[in-house]
Amino acid sequence: MNNYLDSFYDWWKNIDKYLLFLIIGLFFLGLFFSLVSTSLIASDKLNTNSYHFFLKHLSYISLGISILIFFSFLNQKILIKISFVLFLVTFLTLFLVPFIGIEIKGSKRWLDLFFLPRFQPIEILKPFFIITLSLLLSLKNRKLYLKYFLSTIILFPILLLLVYQPDLGQTFLISMIWLALIFVSGINILLFFIFFLTVGFVASYLVIFIPKFEYIKIRLFSFLDTSSSNNYQAERASDAIINGGFFGKGIGEGTLNSRVPEAHTDYIVSVISEEFGAIIVIGILLIYLIFSYKVIQKINLLNDNTVKLILIGSISIILLQTFVHIGVNIRLLPTTGMTLPFLSYGGSSIISSALICGIILNLTKRKIN
Numbered sequence: 001m002n003n004y005l006d007s008f009y010d011w012w013k014n015i016d017k018y019l020l021f022l023i024i025g026l027f028f029l030g031l032f033f034s035l036v037s038t039s040l041i042a043s044d045k046l047n048t049n050s051y052h053f054f055l056k057h058l059s060y061i062s063l064g065i066s067i068l069i070f071f072s073f074l075n076q077k078i079l080i081k082i083s084f085v086l087f088l089v090t091f092l093t094l095f096l097v098p099f100i101g102i103e104i105k106g107s108k109r110w111l112d113l114f115f116l117p118r119f120q121p122i123e124i125l126k127p128f129f130i131i132t133l134s135l136l137l138s139l140k141n142r143k144l145y146l147k148y149f150l151s152t153i154i155l156f157p158i159l160l161l162l163v164y165q166p167d168l169g170q171t172f173l174i175s176m177i178w179l180a181l182i183f184v185s186g187i188n189i190l191l192f193f194i195f196f197l198t199v200g201f202v203a204s205y206l207v208i209f210i211p212k213f214e215y216i217k218i219r220l221f222s223f224l225d226t227s228s229s230n231n232y233q234a235e236r237a238s239d240a241i242i243n244g245g246f247f248g249k250g251i252g253e254g255t256l257n258s259r260v261p262e263a264h265t266d267y268i269v270s271v272i273s274e275e276f277g278a279i280i281v282i283g284i285l286l287i288y289l290i291f292s293y294k295v296i297q298k299i300n301l302l303n304d305n306t307v308k309l310i311l312i313g314s315i316s317i318i319l320l321q322t323f324v325h326i327g328v329n330i331r332l333l334p335t336t337g338m339t340l341p342f343l344s345y346g347g348s349s350i351i352s353s354a355l356i357c358g359i360i361l362n363l364t365k366r367k368i369n
Contacts, residue, residue, distance in 0.1 A: 094125055241329065244273045
């Protein structure tokens with residue numbers, strides 16, 4: 001018993017408490033908004049108990065915080081070893097999606113295995129993809145460009161599986177994280193632009209010439225054409241934000257929130273802004289920025305290139321996903337179905353955020369006992 005208490009004391013002494021409280025604070029903000037706004041909307045639409053989604057959200061956050069503490073508790077070497085194994089396992093689950101996945105609204109992104117609740121494999125894979133890619137890119141090898149070639153061998157099967165689902169948002173996210181990590185790893189700038197242009201060319205070819213991806217072209221043209229009837233979701237989301245103004249209309253006073261599709265996941269910012277005002281959304285963004293700034297401070301103090309890359313990839317994926325989510329809500333970007341880290345409802349999204357933050361907390365711990 002004393003050994004467990006000593007281990008917990010060492011963990012508590014060495015963990016970055018500022019980061020820990022910021023993370024838990026964001027999770028509980030999501031729970032609060034689930035209780036007072038988005039949970040009731042989703043329950044009304046699906047004719048379920050008023051607190052059905054809140055209770056599920058609570059269970060996801062409880063599991064997420066447990067996972068976060070577990071991963072932050074691990075020895076750093078053990079964390080990296082098990083992360084590679086978990087990357088292989090989660091890649092296998094992603095590979096199974098085209099064969100036994102669950103299709104919802106035209107996209108096959110979820111697995112419903114008999115011993116697990118329904119989950120989205122790519123959300124669980126992302127943290128371990130970052131660690132695996134960082135390990136590869138930090139290798140010291142005489143054949144300098146071999147690691148970049150191998151990184152594409154890891155990347156493209158994931159992109160192909162995502163494109164097949166189809167999942168435009170996650171395809172974009174994984175591609176950008178890969179480009180960010182190879183850039184900061186010290187790649188020759190000319191080679192980086194070759195990689196960048198290759199990704200852009202392949203994406204353009206798929207959208208223009210492959211019938212399966214016609215929906216992406218339609219979505220992009222609809223985004224550019226403000227009069228298009230396909231802009232219903234984006235228009236309702238932006239209307240909700242405008243109606244909320246700077247200080248909001250009050251809890252439960254939103255008139256458009258029930259008309260914002262997927263309010264509890266893809267459009268949570270619209271509902272928060274309408275009921276609580278733009279000032280609260282700005283405050284939430286400041287928390288994200290403070291969290292990111294604190295992680296960047298930690299990165300600047302490190303000498304281990306692998307750890308630096310993992311932390312850069314982890315904070316980049318949170319910031320990029322946040323930017324895309326808010327960009328869609330305010331009509332700066334076309335609809336992608338991207339959740340907001342920490343705040344959006346959804347078990348896979350919450351577990352993904354918890355895994356990423358558990359890894360961040362682990363790698364930013366003090367190295368003294």
